[in-house]
Amino acid sequence: MDELVCPGCRDLSKQVAELTAQVAELTRRLDEATRAGKRQAAPFRKGPPKPNPKPPGRKSGDVHGKHGHRSPPPPEQVAECHEADLPDACPHCRGRLVETGTAEQFQTEIPRQPLIRKFRIHIGHCEACGKRTQGRHPLQTSDALGAAASQVGPDAQTAAALLHTQMGLSHGKVASVFETLFGITLTRGASAQIGLRAATRLEPDYHLILGEVRASEQIAADETGWRIGGHPAWLHAWVADRATAYGVDSKRSADALERVIGADWSGVLSHDGFASYERFEGAIHQQCLAHVLRRARELLERGTRGAVRFPRQVIARFTEAIHWRNEYAPGTWTDDQRDAHGRSSTTACWNW
Incomplete structure (x- = not known):
């Protein structure tokens, strides 16, 4: 039968097979590019300028809006007062200047000089049991002494935790911000330890939030890409009636949510149609309209x-x-x- 097939048809079949493989490869690349456009970095890819953009600046008339003028601070908040004296002579003609009045200007500045506190820890022992005891000031962040006696204050630790968790800065960048803006030396390891200590202190509150999610009548679940030590992972978000909880897991499956609410949860579960959520057989499933x-x-x-x-x-x-x-x-x-x-x-x- 192969001998009855003309060479032209054989070449045409080969060309069709090659073009089919090429279309499949281009389709795969298009799907990857489409998915990449939906990732977190997509909003920052603005693309080409608009052909007829709106004019910049505020609108005229009633839609002009309010100006964001900074209100003068109350007198008790003013920490410094400086005099801006007149120059010795007129800067234009070098004539004699006569003062006619004064005006006020206010400036809010970031404190550049670090505030260093010293605590004198009083140490003693019990006369009854002989055990050692030391004092603790409310501003102290640790009881460590000796080699670990030099520490970072509570406000600085809060700033480091916010920069890392809410602003998304790496521990190295957090250390750079502290050195550049505040003149405080902070290592990557110290920034990581600050985050771990904050997580330990907030763990009871996190469990209270998980309890609110578990008791909710409806939950909207979603997940997005994450990293754990450089390896791919998933950040799970669960939005309930009165609380929103997050969890990081190495898998995208609904195992993380099941550990929180249990497989027998029977509320309204809204999700993107991911098959893993079908395990909640007692729930009413609502696919996310978005x-x-x-x-x-x-x-x-x-x-x-x-x-x-x-x-x-x-x-x-x-x-x-x-x-x-x-x-x-x-x-x-x-x-x-x-x-x-x-x-x-x-x-x-x-x-x-």
């Missing part, structure tokens, strides 16, 4: 001709549902209006 709309818009971008009809209907229907929810939540609609609108929306869904 993910549904995002997938529908992706289908709309790639669709042609009649294939664009379905994603357009999905976008219109779910957008209407979101507006409906926003109107009902603050009490704009009554229960009767809600029920009537729900029946009409259900009828429209059957007409898709």
Whole structure:
């Protein structure tokens, strides 16, 4: 049979196979580029300038808005007062100057000089049991003496923890900020130890937050990429009625959430459709509308001709549902209006 196939057909089949493999490779690269655009760095990729950008600056008229002038501080907060004397002569013609009055200007500055405290620790022993005891001042952050007697104060430790956890600075950059702005020498290890001590102190509060999540009637769960010692991991976020909890785990699966709420949790669980969440069989599953709309818009971008009809209907229907929810939540609609609108929306869904 192979002898009956003409050489041209054989070459055409080979070319089709090569083009098919090329299309598959280009599709894979396009999917990777699309996913990369949705990562945390995507908002900072602004792309090309807009063809007709809005003019910079404030709007005129009633929409001008308020200016953010800094109000003068109260007198009790003024720590320094400096005199800005007149020069010896007029800077323009060197004539004699006559003072006619004074005006005030205020300046709020970062304290550059570190505040170094010295604690004289009183040490004693019990006459009854002989055990050693030492005093403790409220501003002390540790009872360590000897080689570990030089420490960082509570405000500085708070700043280091905030720079690392909330601002996202590495421990090396935290140390650089302290050296550059405040003249305080801080090592990477010290910054890491500060974070660990803060985590230990806040652990009871973290468990209280997890308890609020466990007792909530509804939870919205999501996860995003993270790093643990340079290795890939996942940051899990669980938004409940009155609390939001985070957990870092090496896996994306719902194991982390199950350890918090248990597999028999029976509330409303909102997520992106990740199959791992289906283990909560007693829960009512609500797929995140933002993910549904995002997938529908992706289908709309790639669709042609009649294939664009379905994603357009999905976008219109779910957008209407979101507006409906926003109107009902603050009490704009009554229960009767809600029920009537729900029946009409259900009828429209059957007409898709």
